[in-house]
Amino acid sequence: MDNLILPTKNTWCPGCGNFGIQNVLREVISQNDREKTVLVTGIGCHGKIADYFNVNSFYSLHGRAIPSAVGIKMGNEELQVICSVGDGDAYNEGIAHLIHAAKRNSNITVVVHNNRVFALTVKQATSTSPKEFVGSTTPKGGVEEPINPMDVMLSTGASFVARGYVGKPEQLTRIISEGVKHRGFSFIEVLQPCVAWLNTYESYNEKTYEMEEEFLPLQEAREKAREWDYNNGGEIPLGVFYREEKPTIEEQVGEVSFVDTKEILEKSK
Numbered sequence: 508m509d510n511l512i513l514p515t516k517n518t519w520c521p522g523c524g525n526f527g528i529q530n531v532l533r534e535v536i537s538q539n540d541r542e543k544t545v546l547v548t549g550i551g552c553h554g555k556i557a558d559y560f561n562v563n564s565f566y567s568l569h570g571r572a573i574p575s576a577v578g579i580k581m582g583n584e585e586l587q588v589i590c591s592v593g594d595g596d597a598y599n600e601g602i603a604h605l606i607h608a609a610k611r612n613s614n615i616t617v618v619v620h621n622n623r624v625f626a627l628t629v630k631q632a633t634s635t636s637p638k639e640f641v642g643s644t645t646p647k648g649g650v651e652e653p654i655n656p657m658d659v660m661l662s663t664g665a666s667f668v669a670r671g672y673v674g675k676p677e678q679l680t681r682i683i684s685e686g687v688k689h690r691g692f693s694f695i696e697v698l699q700p701c702v703a704w705l706n707t708y709e710s711y712n713e714k715t716y717e718m719e720e721e722f723l724p725l726q727e728a729r730e731k732a733r734e735w736d737y738n739n740g741g742e743i744p745l746g747v748f749y750r751e752e753k754p755t756i757e758e759q760v761g762e763v764s765f766v767d768t769k770e771i772l773e774k775s776k
């Protein structure tokens with residue numbers, strides 16, 4: 508027994524895609540130095556993963572998991588920082604943080620539990636909900652086009668960009684393991700069906716396929732990212748779209764020297 512799952516009561520709906528991500532992360536964390544692993548989460552159904560794992564964790568504010576993770580990594584480069592975030596968390600509330608962490612090439616791994624809905628707060632449309640999604644904020648169906656986060660990440664400097672699906676757990680394990688090993692900002696979008704509000708299992712089982720390429724040059728990766736437009740049009744490629752070696756923010760900034768606030772307060776007396 509790896510003792511990685513706590514005996515806490517699990518409140519995810521039976522069949523929720525989050526179980527698939529939990530299984531994969533369990534495998535990945537058990538392959539790594541557990542003492543040096545930190546799991547940082549947002550708020551939402553996905554965030555409960557911090558309650559279920561017996562690993563160092565930080566339950567952040569909604570939309571603020573990524574800056575928390577960047578700060579933890581900056582403070583101690585030896586830590587392996589994995590950030591579990593929701594689509595509402597990373598693509599709505601916290602999208603500025605996602606973009607800037609990618610731009611800085613912070614050496615963290617971001618795993619997006621993309622169920623394409625604000626699930627915990629009972630069915631509001633997010634940035635990747637299908638256009639005509641009927642939810643509690645769009646009772647007659649939405650009017651906005653979804654964004655394409657893969658393309659956003661490729662255009663803002665993420666040095667590892669990948670997509671997996673909980674229905675293809677072996678490939679997802681490989682992708683997340685590679686993302687964790689990658690030196691630089693790793694962005695992994697995981698298609699995670701929400702059986703309560705947007706059950707996409709059938710459609711994903713039919714439309715997803717595993718890419719043959721190990722990874723692609725940037726322009727081809729961007730074209731590949733546009734193959735699926737999040738409005739359920741077209742086939743859905745899975746795999747590592749892009750990877751690049753370049754200096755991380757932590758290497759460039761060097762050691763952080765913390766300000767001793769106690770000393771400052773003493774001096775100001």
Ligand SMILES: Cc1ncc(C[n+]2csc(CCOP(=O)(O)OP(=O)(O)O)c2C)c(N)n1
Nearest residue numbers: 550551552553569593594595596625626627
């Ligand atoms: C700043 C802030 N805004 C809104 C909320 C309310 N809230 C809590 S969970 C949640 C939905 C989260 O959606 P998502 O990130 O997609 O996670 P999921 O529940 O789908 O896993 C919202 C809107 C909050 N807690 N804090």
Ligand code: SF4
Nearest residue numbers: 519520523552701702
């Ligand atoms: S509401 Fe959706 S995301 Fe939340 S636990 Fe249930 S199935 Fe999973």
Ligand SMILES: [Mg+2]
Nearest residue numbers: 593594595624
């Ligand atoms: Mg969500």
